[in-house]
Amino acid sequence: MFDDPGLNSLAVTLLTIVAVLGGILGTCTYLILLERKLSAWMQDRVGPNRVGPFGVLQPIADGIKFLLKEDVIPDHVDKVLYIVAPTISVFTTMLAFSVVPFGPVDQAPEWLRFIIAPNMDLGLVFIFAVTSLAVYGIILGGWASNNKYSALGSLRASAQVVSYEIPLGMSILGIALLHGTMNLETMLTDQAASGVMGWNIWYQPLAGLIFFTAALAESNRLPFDLAECEQELVGGFHTEYSSMKFALFFIGEYTHVITTSFLVSVLFFGGWHFPYIAEASSAYAGAWAVKLLVLAAKVLLCIVLVMLLRWTIPRFRFDQLMGLAWKVLIPLALANVVLVMCVLQFGWSHWWLTAGSVLLFIAAGVIGVNASRSEIMGRHQVRATGFSPAVPPG
Amino acid sequence: MPIDSQQVTWVEEPDIGFWEATFLPAIVAGLKTTLRHVTEYKPVTKQYPEEKPSLPEHYRGVHRLNRDEQGRVKCVACMLCATACPANCIHIEAADAPPEWPDRDKFPASFVLDELRCIYCGMCEEACPVDAIELTHIYDLTGRTRNELVYDREQLLSIFDKTKDNPRDPVRTHRGKLGPAAAFKELPTVGPATAVPAAERAAVATAPGVIGPDPQTLQGQ
Ligand code: SF4
Numbered sequence: 001m002f003d004d005p006g007l008n009s010l011a012v013t014l015l016t017i018v019a020v021l022g023g024i025l026g027t028c029t030y031l032i033l034l035e036r037k038l039s040a041w042m043q044d045r046v047g048p049n050r051v052g053p054f055g056v057l058q059p060i061a062d063g064i065k066f067l068l069k070e071d072v073i074p075d076h077v078d079k080v081l082y083i084v085a086p087t088i089s090v091f092t093t094m095l096a097f098s099v100v101p102f103g104p105v106d107q108a109p110e111w112l113r114f115i116i117a118p119n120m121d122l123g124l125v126f127i128f129a130v131t132s133l134a135v136y137g138i139i140l141g142g143w144a145s146n147n148k149y150s151a152l153g154s155l156r157a158s159a160q161v162v163s164y165e166i167p168l169g170m171s172i173l174g175i176a177l178l179h180g181t182m183n184l185e186t187m188l189t190d191q192a193a194s195g196v197m198g199w200n201i202w203y204q205p206l207a208g209l210i211f212f213t214a215a216l217a218e219s220n221r222l223p224f225d226l227a228e229c230e231q232e233l234v235g236g237f238h239t240e241y242s243s244m245k246f247a248l249f250f251i252g253e254y255t256h257v258i259t260t261s262f263l264v265s266v267l268f269f270g271g272w273h274f275p276y277i278a279e280a281s282s283a284y285a286g287a288w289a290v291k292l293l294v295l296a297a298k299v300l301l302c303i304v305l306v307m308l309l310r311w312t313i314p315r316f317r318f319d320q321l322m323g324l325a326w327k328v329l330i331p332l333a334l335a336n337v338v339l340v341m342c343v344l345q346f347g348w349s350h351w352w353l354t355a356g357s358v359l360l361f362i363a364a365g366v367i368g369v370n371a372s373r374s375e376i377m378g379r380h381q382v383r384a385t386g387f388s389p390a391v392p393p394g
Numbered sequence: 395m396p397i398d399s400q401q402v403t404w405v406e407e408p409d410i411g412f413w414e415a416t417f418l419p420a421i422v423a424g425l426k427t428t429l430r431h432v433t434e435y436k437p438v439t440k441q442y443p444e445e446k447p448s449l450p451e452h453y454r455g456v457h458r459l460n461r462d463e464q465g466r467v468k469c470v471a472c473m474l475c476a477t478a479c480p481a482n483c484i485h486i487e488a489a490d491a492p493p494e495w496p497d498r499d500k501f502p503a504s505f506v507l508d509e510l511r512c513i514y515c516g517m518c519e520e521a522c523p524v525d526a527i528e529l530t531h532i533y534d535l536t537g538r539t540r541n542e543l544v545y546d547r548e549q550l551l552s553i554f555d556k557t558k559d560n561p562r563d564p565v566r567t568h569r570g571k572l573g574p575a576a577a578f579k580e581l582p583t584v585g586p587a588t589a590v591p592a593a594e595r596a597a598v599a600t601a602p603g604v605i606g607p608d609p610q611t612l613q614g615q
């Protein structure tokens with residue numbers, strides 16, 4: 001575009017940022033519509049259908065409503081933090097997207113790059129560093145609201161996010177070891193180069209499961225939305241928020257879901273790679289568009305799965321939530337990392353990873369069965385002693 | 395009294411097997427259920443303003459005051475409905491019937507029914523000896539002020555005109571005659587079921603033929 005390569009790069013970067021921001025915000029609004037429609041279908045309802053045909057203009061109406069509604073800032077809040085919190089929530093999740101490749105980077109047209117910050121060697125670390133800042137939005141929001149429900153919600157959120165950071169990071173460690181890099185682009189091209197059987201999900205199915213679960217918990221969505229569960233905490237951390245500030249929290253949440261889905265697709269399902277139509281070598285005209293669509297389809301599938309899960313699984317109890325992170329996911333992720341290190345160190349075939357993952361999964365199941373059996377047995381013993389809390393012994 | 399632990403029936407939670415402990419089958423089964431609702435989509439929603447519900451025959455909606463065969467108000471101002479009404483929302487002022495109406499003694503000079511206070515129990519319809527007041531199938535009642543929904547005699551009669559041709563609100567009879575009990579010139583004295591002092595009776599007449607507080611003042615409130 002410009003003669004000066006520096007200026008050119010700047011222009012392309014700005015253009016990419018504009019495209020990504022527009023794309024994410026647009027997708028967010030329509031994801032909300034999709035979620036409302038999907039939940040309506042699952043519950044045998046119709047869902048929004050009044051604004052435009054089939055309700056397609058509903059997100060626009062919602063947006064206008066959010067902008068025009070009175071923006072209440074209660075008297076008792078800490079004004080600065082109260083206003084900063086929702087912006088942190090959106091800002092950090094959007095920032096994380098800057099190192100995620102959202103198309104075939106090497107085939108990008110010259111006016112657009114499929115990644116905002118290319119060749120970031122610490123891509124994964126950057127993502128985790130930035131997304132774990134997102135919880136500050138929630139904690140500060142709840143704290144600044146000066147409301148007990150909000151404070152409880154943000155306390156829960158901090159405990160939950162801190163716990164789930166660990167399995168989240170550890171599940172990815174195996175993949176980083178396998179590829180010998182933390183650069184998302186390289187990981188993607190590596191997988192694409194070795195065909196369908198190169199997708200990481202074949203070698204790291206357990207890591208994929210752990211990553212998906214932990215990422216779901218990170219984004220504070222059902223069944224992990226303890227921070228905002230209406231039955232116990234009114235609205236949780238966003239009880240005191242109204243109009244666009246409230247909407248920002250939701251944009252943050254949906255952006256998080258989008259980023260997570262991109263990560264799942266890129267890290268475990270080969271990104272834009274699909275046999276025959278989108279191979280690493282396919283360079284026919286418009287190949288980049290096909291690859292873009294393939295990636296978008298994978299991401300969409302992942303998002304729909306997240307939404308389906310939301311309406312399928314009931315919310316966890318808080319001790320179950322913590323138990324899942326500390327007693328199940330972290331040991332499993334740790335064992336998985338050890339497995340990957342062994343396989344790499346001794347130069348075994350990668351298929352041992354698959355077998356090892358399945359074995360670990362089975363072991364976890366067997367331990368789970370035994371744990372619950374011994375818990376029941378413990379209760380039997382209490383009964384055998386004739387102890388009853390209502391009758392004092394003797 | 396605390397119960398002995400021997401008397402307690404202990405309910406065992408079922409032993410969980412390997413697959414339950416891994417959670418996955420339950421999640422997959424749940425996903426199948428939710429997905430089945432999407433693929434076999436049978437919404438139960440009624441698109442209300444476009445799609446009217448079909449109400450049961452005995453639905454109780456807005457009242458109407460029926461007309462007899464000469465188009466006159468059928469009500470004979472006997473006050474039975476106002477007495478029966480548990481919400482106390484019917485206010486009738488009786489007046490002597492005009493001389494050209496030889497078949498009755500009285501007629502309602504004013505008949506005010508507060509549709510907002512009414513609980514639509516249908517007791518007035520049960521009580522009326524001449525089938526003058528009836529509940530119709532109209533349910534979508536709106537008004538901009540509360541006073542708009544306090545219906546007077548003419549409004550209640552106009553609801554009759556509106557609904558008399560609707561097969562769901564059939565007019566049972568056009569005759570405005572009292573039943574055989576009206577033939578008694580003098581009612582046999584029957585002792586009250588409970589000894590309620592006259593001052594404490596619900597139906598305390600403030601003026602001859604008026605039950606309850608004056609409807610005019612009520613309406614003005
Ligand atoms: S329906 Fe019941 S509450 Fe309503 S006016 Fe008749 S008797 Fe009173």
Ligand code: SF4
Nearest residue numbers: 469470472473475522
């Ligand atoms: S019971 Fe019937 S006749 Fe008697 S006052 Fe009421 S509507 Fe009129």
